[in-house]
Amino acid sequence: MKIYLNSYKPKELIPKLKHLDNYFNKSTSHIEIISPSSGIYKIENKNIVRKVLVDKPVETFSKFHKNSVLFLDKSYYREEKVLSQLPFDHTYTEITCFYYNLHSEENGKKKPPRIQLVVEGVYKESQIQLHSNSNQFNNKYFQFVPMDFYFLVNDDFDIENQFSKEELNVFLSHLF
Secondary structure (H helix, E strand, O other), X not given: OEEEEOOOXXXXXXXXXXXXXXXXXXXXXXXXXXXXXXXXXXXXXXXXXXXEEEOOOEEEEOOOHHHOOEEEEOOEEEEEEXXXXXXXXXXXXXXXXXXXXXXXXXXXXXXXXXXXXXXEEEEOOOXXXXXXXXXXXXXXXXXXXXXXXXEEEOXXXXXXXXXXXXXXXXXXXXXX
16 A cells, blocks of 8 residues: 655655665666556566556545645556567656665564655766766765655555554654
């Protein structure tokens, strides 16, 4: 399930990404292909799948950090393996996803995260910069433009639970 934040633009995340680095877990990359005639496809690790939307109702929750409004979306994509070629009429985008979560351990072992902040985006086209700082090229956020973000939660996640609210508020406090 995904939780979206109302009235917050992904580009507003750019100056805040460095502050979220303490919670950084991993990054992934994939190619998204959109065809007006055939739908959405995803290429990841040399596998091609067609994404079929399974639409579910969206629930609204208010009065979170600084009176923010959250939308809990239970919709998901069912993935079908593609055994033939991709449609001719399509556009593609190389997407990078950054995952952030609170690190917790139990008996010395990492516990799977209950909440992950996911920031999806693209890197701007390479531009020659004569007076650039070499440290910028070692920065994973250099030339990164967020296109979407959401909280990824488990299916049994209870947004009304006090501990769940506190975890969400940790990330929301960094966004506002």
